[in-house]
Amino acid sequence: MAKRDYYEILGVAKGCSADELKKAYRKVAMQFHPDRNPGNKEAEEKFKEAAEAYEILSDQDRRAQYDRYGHAGVSGNGRPGGFGPGAGMSMDDIFSQFGDIFGDDLFGSFFGGARGGRAGGRARGVRGSNLRIKIKLTYEEIASGVNKTIKVKKYVPCQTCSGSGAKDKSSVQTCPTCGGNGQVRKVTNTFLGQMQTVSTCPTCNGEGTTITNKCTTCKGEGRAFGEETVSIDIPAGVQEGMQLSLSGKGNAGERGGAPGDLIILVEEEPHPSLHRDGLNVAYDLYLTFPEAVFGTSVEVPTIDGKAKIKIPTGTQSGKIFRLRGKGFPAVNSYERGDQLVHVNVWTPQNVTSEEKAMLEKMAESSNFQPRPEKSEKSFFDKVREMFS
Incomplete structure (x- = not known):
């Protein structure tokens, strides 16, 4: 079967701008999106066809080749992972390459989030909380800047389980509820047709895994209360009440979650004469x-x-x-x-x-x-x- 004209597929004129091209692709992608047409093979093929057209026309060099020679100008000339003839790209490849076009602003609010089965949307642990400390500085330290090394009492990653919260590797199992996706999908019938919603898995809280045997040291949290020596570079000229932030130096997160930040509040020591x-x-x-x-x-x-x-x-x-x-x-x-x-x-x-x-x-x-x-x-x- 002869290929359809790429401009015709997207419904745009040959001299359209990049913004017009992107808006047209979003519109066609919305119409034939698999989540809106479950089980419809024809819609899926049109969705892939639109992705191929946009992949060619959004590249200035390849668009020029197509305008001059038609499909022959881009046949077999695809980029690695492109949608040219014989590329055999899957639906996940399309979402991976053009995820910014149908992101949360379009499909996230309409269909309830990212497509199921994509590990990139999975949460990992619980982020640690921020810590706040006060540091007193003399006038001389403020004038020249200073490096302070202090000991901070806080939650640190558990040394026994390396922050995983599990007794051993075999204790970490794929979540039986979401199958490791971290999300559960629900399809309901409405007057508009079938509608799909995606929510965080209630069993694993979006992590995709569950722990069958918890670490005896941290009781499955992946962290324990301890102490860390922190080096703080304080620039010259800070004033009373200023706050400095050290990213990742706050409390450790639970089960491998990202650590919080360390907030340093500056205090000035009174000078005897000035x-x-x-x-x-x-x-x-x-x-x-x-x-x-x-x-x-x-x-x-x-x-x-x-x-x-x-x-x-x-x-x-x-x-x-x-x-x-x-x-x-x-x-x-x-x-x-x-x-x-x-x-x-x-x-x-x-x-x-x-x-x-x-x-x-x-x-x-x-x-x-x-x-x-x-x-x-x-x-x-x-x-x-x-x-x-």
Whole structure:
């Protein structure tokens, strides 16, 4: 029998786009899908015919060959696993190669899920739960980044059964209810015809196997409570409240299921001298009255060590010095904050009679009278300018 034209099979014009071609194939596949036409050999052949047409026309090179030479241009020129003459592809091959075209959005909701007998849809065990821990970091560790090695108490795979939950290999049997598919299918008659639904097997919970003799150590769970040493790389610049996630480092799953994740919550240890404000670091510097008058050089602590700054003569209380680049780095960025040094002139609370007489004499001098200019900005105005 002569082959039908591929464009005619899919009901599209010769110059159709790839999207139009895909939509047309989905429509034909829906019409002749085996689940919608159980036992209908003619529908099955048309389903395979549509798959062959789409397999040729969806490939630009092979489509060009077909447009030029017809069926002779693609005969015997199929790709490995193609649908060319004599390829002999099965229904499972079609679903494997074009599964993305009739996936959950089309056939999953209409027919109740993937076709039975496909091991790819089978669940394996139960996924483990996530774990949350807190890690305290110093300012120095935050500034440079750090690797922390910690011991985490959690569920780990059972060493006796290697996580299978079975006493030995012979204890793992194919599920008698679903035959190892992990799914059960039910066909009901409706006014539209026979409708099929697919659901998770209630006997094996979708795993496809059952255990006849459980491991005595883990009682069939495939995991036991234990401890694992975990290495955590913490990047520079993290802040209080940030969360880091280590995939697969949480509790082990049951019977070989995937492990959960380890969630790390960052906490900052208070610094004895500094306090943090975003990427910036603040420090309160106290000067004596003579130091503020005559000027001096002082050392101040930073997150990188000590830094020396020069205090000019006549420095007023409330003056802010900025040490650029002495703050925290931003996470995954080249940006870095500054350190702000806030000057406070220390006022003595107890003075001797001689000191009191000296201070009273100085108070009479005009040099010791406050003369704030009208344009003098407040401390808060200065801070706002620095952060703007």
